[in-house]
Amino acid sequence: MISFPLRQIRHSFSTIKPPVLTLETICSKLLKAEYAVRGTIPMKAAQIAEEIRIGQGSKHPFGNLTELNIGNPQIFGQPPFSFIREVLASCFNPKMIDKMPFHQDVKSRSKFYHSNVTALIGAYSESVGYRFVRENVSKFIKQRDGGNDVPVSNIILTDGASNGINMILSTILSNEKDGVMIPIPQYPLYTALIALRNGQEVPYYLNEDLGWQICPNDLNNSLKEARSKGVNVKALVLINPGNPTGQIFDEDALKTLIKFCYENRMVILADEVYQENIYKEGKKFVSMKKVLTEMPQPYNRLELFSFHSTSKGFLGECGIRGGYMEMTNIDSDVLAQIVKLKSINLCSNTTGQITTDLMVNPPKKEECSQETVEKYENERAEILSSFKKRAQIVTDKLNKMKNIKCAEVEGAMYAFPKLFFTEKIITEAAKRKMNPDLFYTYEGF
Amino acid sequence: MISFPLRQIRHSFSTIKPPVLTLETICSKLLKAEYAVRGTIPMKAAQIAEEIRIGQGSKHPFGNLTELNIGNPQIFGQPPFSFIREVLASCFNPKMIDKMPFHQDVKSRSKFYHSNVTALIGAYSESVGYRFVRENVSKFIKQRDGGNDVPVSNIILTDGASNGINMILSTILSNEKDGVMIPIPQYPLYTALIALRNGQEVPYYLNEDLGWQICPNDLNNSLKEARSKGVNVKALVLINPGNPTGQIFDEDALKTLIKFCYENRMVILADEVYQENIYKEGKKFVSMKKVLTEMPQPYNRLELFSFHSTSKGFLGECGIRGGYMEMTNIDSDVLAQIVKLKSINLCSNTTGQITTDLMVNPPKKEECSQETVEKYENERAEILSSFKKRAQIVTDKLNKMKNIKCAEVEGAMYAFPKLFFTEKIITEAAKRKMNPDLFYTYEGF
Numbered sequence: 001m002i003s004f005p006l007r008q009i010r011h012s013f014s015t016i017k018p019p020v021l022t023l024e025t026i027c028s029k030l031l032k033a034e035y036a037v038r039g040t041i042p043m044k045a046a047q048i049a050e051e052i053r054i055g056q057g058s059k060h061p062f063g064n065l066t067e068l069n070i071g072n073p074q075i076f077g078q079p080p081f082s083f084i085r086e087v088l089a090s091c092f093n094p095k096m097i098d099k100m101p102f103h104q105d106v107k108s109r110s111k112f113y114h115s116n117v118t119a120l121i122g123a124y125s126e127s128v129g130y131r132f133v134r135e136n137v138s139k140f141i142k143q144r145d146g147g148n149d150v151p152v153s154n155i156i157l158t159d160g161a162s163n164g165i166n167m168i169l170s171t172i173l174s175n176e177k178d179g180v181m182i183p184i185p186q187y188p189l190y191t192a193l194i195a196l197r198n199g200q201e202v203p204y205y206l207n208e209d210l211g212w213q214i215c216p217n218d219l220n221n222s223l224k225e226a227r228s229k230g231v232n233v234k235a236l237v238l239i240n241p242g243n244p245t246g247q248i249f250d251e252d253a254l255k256t257l258i259k260f261c262y263e264n265r266m267v268i269l270a271d272e273v274y275q276e277n278i279y280k281e282g283k284k285f286v287s288m289k290k291v292l293t294e295m296p297q298p299y300n301r302l303e304l305f306s307f308h309s310t311s312k313g314f315l316g317e318c319g320i321r322g323g324y325m326e327m328t329n330i331d332s333d334v335l336a337q338i339v340k341l342k343s344i345n346l347c348s349n350t351t352g353q354i355t356t357d358l359m360v361n362p363p364k365k366e367e368c369s370q371e372t373v374e375k376y377e378n379e380r381a382e383i384l385s386s387f388k389k390r391a392q393i394v395t396d397k398l399n400k401m402k403n404i405k406c407a408e409v410e411g412a413m414y415a416f417p418k419l420f421f422t423e424k425i426i427t428e429a430a431k432r433k434m435n436p437d438l439f440y441t442y443e444g445f
Numbered sequence: 446m447i448s449f450p451l452r453q454i455r456h457s458f459s460t461i462k463p464p465v466l467t468l469e470t471i472c473s474k475l476l477k478a479e480y481a482v483r484g485t486i487p488m489k490a491a492q493i494a495e496e497i498r499i500g501q502g503s504k505h506p507f508g509n510l511t512e513l514n515i516g517n518p519q520i521f522g523q524p525p526f527s528f529i530r531e532v533l534a535s536c537f538n539p540k541m542i543d544k545m546p547f548h549q550d551v552k553s554r555s556k557f558y559h560s561n562v563t564a565l566i567g568a569y570s571e572s573v574g575y576r577f578v579r580e581n582v583s584k585f586i587k588q589r590d591g592g593n594d595v596p597v598s599n600i601i602l603t604d605g606a607s608n609g610i611n612m613i614l615s616t617i618l619s620n621e622k623d624g625v626m627i628p629i630p631q632y633p634l635y636t637a638l639i640a641l642r643n644g645q646e647v648p649y650y651l652n653e654d655l656g657w658q659i660c661p662n663d664l665n666n667s668l669k670e671a672r673s674k675g676v677n678v679k680a681l682v683l684i685n686p687g688n689p690t691g692q693i694f695d696e697d698a699l700k701t702l703i704k705f706c707y708e709n710r711m712v713i714l715a716d717e718v719y720q721e722n723i724y725k726e727g728k729k730f731v732s733m734k735k736v737l738t739e740m741p742q743p744y745n746r747l748e749l750f751s752f753h754s755t756s757k758g759f760l761g762e763c764g765i766r767g768g769y770m771e772m773t774n775i776d777s778d779v780l781a782q783i784v785k786l787k788s789i790n791l792c793s794n795t796t797g798q799i800t801t802d803l804m805v806n807p808p809k810k811e812e813c814s815q816e817t818v819e820k821y822e823n824e825r826a827e828i829l830s831s832f833k834k835r836a837q838i839v840t841d842k843l844n845k846m847k848n849i850k851c852a853e854v855e856g857a858m859y860a861f862p863k864l865f866f867t868e869k870i871i872t873e874a875a876k877r878k879m880n881p882d883l884f885y886t887y888e889g890f
Contacts, residue, residue: 015742015743016742016743016746017707017710017743017746019748019774019775019776019779020679020710020711020712020748021616021617021679021712021748021775021776021779022776022778022779023776023778023779023782025619025679026616026617026619026779026782027615027616027617027618027619028619029619030615030616030782030785030786031782033785033786033789070569072568072569073568074564074567074568075563075564075568075569080566080567085537085538086537086538086541088534088537089533089534089535089537089538089541089545090534092530092531092533092534092537093530093531093534096531096534096546099546100534100545100546101541101544101545101546118520119519119520119764120764121525121762121764121765122519122525122761122762122763122764122765123517123518123519123520123763123764124515124517124520124756124763124764125764159604159766159794160791162790162791163790166790170472170475170641171466171471171472171475172466172471172472173472174470174471174472174473174474188789189789192789193789196615196786196789234465234466234470262462265462265465266465267465267466297460297461298460298461298462301461301462303464303465303466311569316567317566317567318567318568318569319564319565319566319567319568319569319570319792319794319795320566320567320794320795320796321604321791321792321793321794321795329464330464330466331464331466331467331468333467333468334464334466334467334468334471337468337471337475337476340475340478341475341478341641344478344633344634344637344638344641345607345608345611346605346607346766347764347766348766349604349764349765349766349794349796349797350764350765350766351765351794351796352794
């Protein structure tokens, strides 16, 4: 980054000191997180994208690059919801609401938000989020799970789910012996955050032949092995529906996990951001919270953190960065510490908070005209059926290809195919000191 | 939080295990951050606010509580800028822009944003932020400082300044011996973040009698003392204009700091979020970046992080959580690590990114009609003159009070008075095992 002529270097050699911050002096945990998010393929992709951007893309047999390594639906044409965007627009302009070219229902909702909060949008909210949104999240969970009241104090609004997961891992991981069980395959957030917090990742493998379900034996073995190495395993992450594996876990699977975690003194982090993205007939999403609270003592005492987001589901509002986390059975002193951690970072962005309210509190017939409700329902149905159709197409096409096999995508937004390589590719890859999958990917360039 | 009848406890005593997460098992660094943000007074205030909320406020001689411990201008009636809010509203509704009840200039700006980005607002941007916003930030800095081009790769868009400061402290602090010099008085962000990262805070005292300026001798002594205790002091924080002390540092003060930091192998974090909030005649804001780059070698090689935000200045858009940081003279490998850290957390919220663009790229006569430019300028002048007037009133009133003295508020949004206590108060406070200032504050309740 710093460049100057050689002569000048010589001249001032004795006075210019080397930089204070170098790879040797910065936080070593940051370095450890390296390969979790900046693998060879994303780096190659970034290089190609830059070549295309500056007009040097002609060496490639394609003119643009489609990034499929992150769920970002609006970039592929998924439209945002009219009701949501119109309410947000009105929230930004309280004095103009009545002049906006929107339905009366949109105006009423925006006015309701403004009536609840002084200086909506523009002022910091409480660090944990607007109280009325947290109340609506609480009602949403109660209705979804058919359970008891959810204390508002158990809800914190976050800048997306990853922000909440970061906070909880920061709270749980105390020293380099502390570990977290994570599913493999996973998406890179968990390995990166665990490395940053200097913790130990304890992998448990999902079984591809069983449609990426969990094998209790494998769970036990992973835990045993980690403990034999002195790792203090404190938590288990479940991603349901799976990312990047697209499976849905049923009630029995969740019960098994709850018993396993309770008996082994672990808390659960339930990453449930795809809870609306269910495609397979006959399958449904059941929340970890619901299963947990319906279990007998002592299992219903298990400590649980659940995460949801406005980025996935049918909203797909990734850029807005909204979401919430629910904390169940958490010791009140610990909960106060988590609230404190949130306070240090101040409130989550208010646009995300309002969007979270719109997610958990969509237009309903008690509040809105039939027209508004139907429009919303239609937009939702269209998005979800489009996802379902595309999940089917992707799986079908992959399975028709030679030497590729892909488990059915039951939910979420991803397919995770298996590639069978010929001896020739494996040998060639070995010659270039690459894994066969990396070699295969590079050959496309 | 968990309550159940005593009989049940007895019955299942042998099976219900204590919680996994307790103050003994969670991250000890989180506990250490305790008093930095949850002091006795904010906790007392929160308790009173809750009493008022649930209708039990009648025991107090006031009916509502005004929280002055954080800069949150819109909650006290500062209006948001029409142009900014109207453009944001239009950004949320690309298909409706032409039907919105806004000026053509607002529509053009929104369309310009949409033409730059696919799925503006709704899709994740690059982790470091929209490229066009970073380009405009770069132009803004160049114009503000009258300096050279600013590489776009040195700019990262953040969710407010505190988010950027958090990232940089995470990068710098590697182990429990690493320290950061922070001004005292400061606001609680720095002590809290340093505690969370397990670092050492190294205080340097601002001199109240000199209008909260820095004394080079004190700087040297603080550093010497820290080093004698084995602290590896890696960075110094300067808040200019000061929070909560309201002073402005001139070019000479900044030069002294730069030399001090360069000679002593420290990088600088320049917290400049109040750079627009200048009230004292004859004083002006000069950025650390400007002074640094104009200094002779080797001092112009000092490593610097500068932070700005949409929350303060004249925008006061605290809830939106937008801002940027500029990295000067940072080793390219280290810069790549910081970009990686940002990537783990995904992009900053897009509303904040657009608001940052609107801050650095206000309506100008080359782009907009005279009407739009004048309206914006008038709104700005009104807000800034109102701040100036209020700063004056606060200082005057405080200084007219018996046993209170307050330095002139030159900038930012705070006054930091000194209270002189009588022997009687000091003795009474000692009896109750309180500091006199805490006792004085409690007596008001």
